[in-house]
Amino acid sequence: MSPSAAALELPAFPEAEAEAPNADRAVAALYDDFPYPPPIADLAPYIAGDKLPTFNPRDSWALHFPEQAPRDTLDILVAGCGTRVVPMLAARMPRARIVGVDLSAASIAASHDQCARYGLDHVSFHRMPLEEVATLGQDFDLVHCHGVLHHLADPSAGLRALAAVTRPQGAISAMVYARYGRTGVYMLQDLAKRLGLDANNGGAPFMQALVKHLPDRHPLAMLPWGERPDLPIEEVADMLLHPRDRAYTVHDVRELVDSAGLALHRWLGNAVYEPAVSPLGALGEHAIAQAGPWERAAAMELFHGRLITHSFVLTHPNRPTAAELFSxxxxxxxxxxxxxxxxxxxxxxxxxxxxxxxxxxxxxxxxxxxxxxxxxxxxxxxxxxxxxxxxxxxxxxxxxxxxxxxxxxxxxxxxxxxxxxxxxxx
Ligand SMILES: C[S@@+](CC[C@H](N)C(=O)[O-])C[C@H]1O[C@@H](n2cnc3c(N)ncnc32)[C@H](O)[C@@H]1O
CATH class of the missing domain: 3.90.930.60 (Outer Surface Protein A; domain 3)
Incomplete structure (x- = not known):
C-alpha cells in the first residue's frame, strides 16, 4: 500500500480535498459496508417513552414550531436516514408519516427491518440521493438531516433540495460537523491517506488499531471518547476513512444557510452558543454581548474550542426566528x-x-x-x-x-x- 501522489498533496483541512469523480458511489459503498451509526438494539424503551430521540418534535415541539399549536400528525422526511433515526422517530411518533431516504441500501434495509420488527408501518423508504428528493412529489412539515450535508458534493445544493420540499411553515433540523473539535480527526484522515489506506482495503481495522497507539494528548483526544478509545469498526470507517467529509465553523454554517435562502431559527443546544450563560458572561463587559446571534455563536465556538458538531433549526425566511418571538x-x-x-x-x-x-x-x-x-x-x-x-x-x-x-x-x-x-x- 503506497500513498498516492494526490494523497501526499492533501492539506490538513478537508475542504480543499480533490473530489473523486465517483465519490457518491464511494459514500454509498462506505455505508453499505459499515452502516453507521449502528441500529438501535432495542426500540421498546422509545415506544414506551422511557428513552427519547434527542430534540424530537413530539417532546421538543417548541424548539421547532414555537408559534404553532402542537400536533402529532406531522409529515417528516429523514434525509440520509441511516439505520436508526426513522425507527426512533416512528417509535415516538405513531401518528406521524415518516419518509426515509438514503444512498445506502444496507442502511435502509436496517431501518426498514427494525421498523417491521416492531410493527411500525407509518414509514416508507427510498434509496436515492437526497438531492433528488423533489422527485417523490411530496412535501414535509419537518425535514431531519443530521450528519449528512457535510458528506455531499455540494452541501448548498443539497440543502436547497431539502428547502424545496419543506412546507412554508415547516422546519429543517440539521447537524453538520464542527471544525475545531475535529482537528485530530482530519489529521488522522490525512495520515490514513498517506498510509494508502481506505475503507475498502483493510484500512478500518488498521486505523482501529492505530488509534490505540496514539501518543498522549493527541488532538483526537479532544473528542469525547478520551485518549485511546476502543472505537467500533463502523465508527473508525465513518470518522477516519470517509471518502468525503468537510467541517464547518459557525461562519461556514452561516454561508451554507444563506446560500440555501433559509433562516436560522435557533441553535439546537443553544446554551453552548450563548455568551451570557458561559463564563464569558460573568467576566464583565465585552462587545460580543451585544452582537447578533451569528457573531455570538462564532465567539462561543472559539471559547469552547472543541465542539464537534453544530445542530440547528432552519426555516423559510417567512417564519419568525426564536429571537424575534421571545425578545x-x-x-x-x-x-x-x-x-x-x-x-x-x-x-x-x-x-x-x-x-x-x-x-x-x-x-x-x-x-x-x-x-x-x-x-x-x-x-x-x-x-x-x-x-x-x-x-x-x-x-x-x-x-x-x-x-x-x-x-x-x-x-x-x-x-x-x-x-x-x-x-x-x-
Ligand atoms: C453518518 S450517517 C447519519 C445517519 C443519520 N442521519 C443519523 O443521524 O444517524 C450518514 C448517512 O447519510 C447517507 N448519505 C450520504 N450522502 C447521501 C446523499 N447524497 N443522499 C442520501 N443519503 C446520503 C449515508 O448513506 C449515511 O447513511
Missing amino acids: GPGMVDAVPVRSPHLSATVDGDQLALENRALQVPVRVTGPVEKLLPWLQAVDGRASVGVITWQVHQGRLDAATMRDALALFERLYQADIIELRSGAARG
Whole structure:
C-alpha cells in the first residue's frame, strides 16, 4: 500500500480535498459496508417513552414550531436516514408519516427491518440521493438531516433540495460537523491517506488499531471518547476513512444557510452558543454581548474550542426566528415548558439546572429557595406573566417583572426551558 501522489498533496483541512469523480458511489459503498451509526438494539424503551430521540418534535415541539399549536400528525422526511433515526422517530411518533431516504441500501434495509420488527408501518423508504428528493412529489412539515450535508458534493445544493420540499411553515433540523473539535480527526484522515489506506482495503481495522497507539494528548483526544478509545469498526470507517467529509465553523454554517435562502431559527443546544450563560458572561463587559446571534455563536465556538458538531433549526425566511418571538414583550406572553433533558440537582442550599443533551455542560445555579418556585410553576400552560404573578402572589411591580423576565431569558438561553409563543396555545 503506497500513498498516492494526490494523497501526499492533501492539506490538513478537508475542504480543499480533490473530489473523486465517483465519490457518491464511494459514500454509498462506505455505508453499505459499515452502516453507521449502528441500529438501535432495542426500540421498546422509545415506544414506551422511557428513552427519547434527542430534540424530537413530539417532546421538543417548541424548539421547532414555537408559534404553532402542537400536533402529532406531522409529515417528516429523514434525509440520509441511516439505520436508526426513522425507527426512533416512528417509535415516538405513531401518528406521524415518516419518509426515509438514503444512498445506502444496507442502511435502509436496517431501518426498514427494525421498523417491521416492531410493527411500525407509518414509514416508507427510498434509496436515492437526497438531492433528488423533489422527485417523490411530496412535501414535509419537518425535514431531519443530521450528519449528512457535510458528506455531499455540494452541501448548498443539497440543502436547497431539502428547502424545496419543506412546507412554508415547516422546519429543517440539521447537524453538520464542527471544525475545531475535529482537528485530530482530519489529521488522522490525512495520515490514513498517506498510509494508502481506505475503507475498502483493510484500512478500518488498521486505523482501529492505530488509534490505540496514539501518543498522549493527541488532538483526537479532544473528542469525547478520551485518549485511546476502543472505537467500533463502523465508527473508525465513518470518522477516519470517509471518502468525503468537510467541517464547518459557525461562519461556514452561516454561508451554507444563506446560500440555501433559509433562516436560522435557533441553535439546537443553544446554551453552548450563548455568551451570557458561559463564563464569558460573568467576566464583565465585552462587545460580543451585544452582537447578533451569528457573531455570538462564532465567539462561543472559539471559547469552547472543541465542539464537534453544530445542530440547528432552519426555516423559510417567512417564519419568525426564536429571537424575534421571545425578545421584549413576546417573553411576557410566552409559555415555558421544561426541557425533556432537564436535570436538577441540589447541593446544600444551591440548585443546579442543566440540559443533559448539550455537547458541553452549561449550568444555571442559584439558591434553591429562589429558583425552585419558578421551576415548579412551569407547567407548560401558564405564561411567564402568569407565573410571575403566581410566584409573587399578585404583588407585582416593574422591578419584579424585570427580574422575572431576565430569569426566564436566562433559563431559555441555557436550554433549561423551551418557549411557546402565546399565540400557539392549542
Ligand atoms: C453518518 S450517517 C447519519 C445517519 C443519520 N442521519 C443519523 O443521524 O444517524 C450518514 C448517512 O447519510 C447517507 N448519505 C450520504 N450522502 C447521501 C446523499 N447524497 N443522499 C442520501 N443519503 C446520503 C449515508 O448513506 C449515511 O447513511
